[in-house]
Amino acid sequence: MPILPFFTTDVFTTTRFGGNPLAVVMGGDTLDTATMQAVAAEFNLSETTFVLPPADPAHTARVRIFNRTAEMAFAGHPMVGTAFILASEDPDLREAVFEIGAGLVRVRIARDGAGAAVGAAITTPQPLTVGETLPPELIAGVLRLDPGDVVTKTHPPTVASNGNAYVIAELTPDALAGCAPDIDAFRAALAAHPQHGNRFSVHVYCRDAMTLRARMFAPLAGTWEDPATGSANAPLACLLLSLDAAREAAAFTVHQGVEMGRPSLLQVEARREAGGIVATLHGACVPVMAGTIRV
Template identity: 35%
Template structure:
């Protein structure tokens, strides 16, 4: 048996935000066992904190969806860092997390945590027509002030700028995955420093809150000239209302020469449940 915690991430109240299971004492579990546990929980991600293999790291996490392991993800990083800090495993303040992507700085506070993104990357610019159609939207729903395309800061996402009233109307078609580069397709309306987003996974389903997409969003906003200019900018990301789990993600974007040089995402974390789970057979 292994102890676990269930957390709601990017919210200030239970039964909102994005659900996360954190399974403890997992260093002796095999990949197959971790995958089976993640499938049993059925959340978008399950995190397994284990000892680091890099001496520069304070801890390491492995992150599994119900179908595969991810090299990096936002809400498991935020939730796990906060949980370890609340238990005294990590001191409050700065710490270094190790994932399959490498090392990332986290800052842990009493009720929240903040994660620094990977190196910002801007990918291809895209014709907005196919991703809009994949969401059941029309070209008239597309915001003409920015171009669709790919960006990332740990994981890549495809971004589609849409008018404010179109976000709630997005309804993904079964072929959505054919029009997505990276982890998912993000419909975004950005007005006065607030981004209303929905993230549809390429593998199917919609996230109530996606930290890695918020990091990538900061890179995309800077590249499209949607932030005021050089400097450090705060962007509030609203997500999850359409699936009944409203979430708030706080994104910080540092821009130099019109390019995002650093991004971070933070949010509050609420504990929801504790328990013990059986260890699956290893074969």
Template identity: 40%
Template sequence: MRRYAFVLADVFTERAFGGNQLAVLPDARGLSDGEMQALAREFNFSETAFVLPPDDTAHTRRLRIFTPETELPFAGHPTVGAAAVLVAREEARERLLLEEGVGLVTVDVSGTFARLTVTSPYEAPDHYPSVPAVAAALSLAPEDIVETWYGGVGLRFCYVRVADRAAVDRAVLDRAAWRSGVVGGWSGSLYVFAGHLTDGGRLHARSFAAMLDGGEDPATGSACAGLVAALAQRGGCRAPSYTLRVDQGVAMGRPSDLEAVARTADGELASVSVGGHTVLVGEGTITLPDA
């Protein structure tokens, strides 16, 4: 029999049982792709992170991220949480270079706060989501929606800006309308938000993730990365940095606090960072049959 250590963490929160749940296997050597997927289903969190030796010895680790259904090339809370776990276990220094499907991700850790930085380009198509289809998927009136657009850094999202916090809280995913009117587009993941879009502004957000079959996600770092990148580019990347704070997961009883920063250079997006606190809430071992 093979035994693997795991750590349970709550990410983007300073309190246990808030934020986004994560299982981290700090040493996943010897696990097959199928076993990683099976373990992600067993933990049944939105994501499970598997830490492996790096392909390049100049880097800290390689990180693979699985939802209960599939592997992701990148995700915010598993990256932040896995880095926090490795530093807490004294298995890595306070700056980590993690190899992920989108390339190299830098994570700086100070105490319980970790901040990931990516240089992946912001991508967006030349078309926009249908407001009536998005409104129907969220059980909102079209008049509740201020604007929608597609975009992403590493992962794709459909961003939905609504009139106010009450509209964010009023949203209820209609899965039939979502599957027929949103899924199949450039992205089926809906990131709904309201608040002040100025530098330093605070937003209230909810996320209905396609990779979770429309299930709500209490903290979505990759969505915050794409959002702050989009807003920085909208401003022409004139300021050297653009910062947002985001509250998410409140309606789920798992309040999360995320900080996102876009940095620019010579009028272009240079990098995007997303950070927050991580609380370690448990650890143990899981036993698998010999391969």
């Protein structure tokens, strides 16, 4: 029975027990997918990663990402947190390249004046793609809001992705604070939109200039609410930039997790490149636990 080391870290925060917790399992290349999924369910966090040898030796690692119920092609806080854990173990690590299901994630390690790892910046593995738009009534239904609470002046509720698709909708500030997910409405929404696979994840926000407040709900994937969602805030920033033809780049500060008592802070930079609009996510991390797991 393999015994693997693991670490947990709180991501997108400088305060322990804030931000979004992540479990990082070192190794596990002999494990099958079902066992990895069982380990992720055991940790019962938004995501758990497994750090494996890369397919290309020029890269740092292959990283598999699991939420409570399924493997994910890309997720933001697991990339930032995994980079932080590796950099905490290797004082010489300054840059990294992770192989994930959605492509390659390029990483820059953030260190303090003493050289200790304090966080990381990651670039999205794919440029922005924009999918279907959805009626405000659908968003209002899954979050127990009134249709008028959904703001459509800038854009209607829109599916957007940088490697992991979310339904993105703007709300009034009061509505953002009052969201209350309706699991039956989420199930009905997924049944009506089966192209979303086994999840119907809704990322909602309100905006004050370049500062955003956000919440993300994915109850069908086992995450009733997420404290910090890099893979949702990245396409949010990219979507907003795509709608502002006068800008080549835009930097946003995102506050998430406040209503959960796990305040998180994300810095997101979106920019236009030859291949499309991409984003870089910056986040701080705090170490929490270390141990071993028998699998």
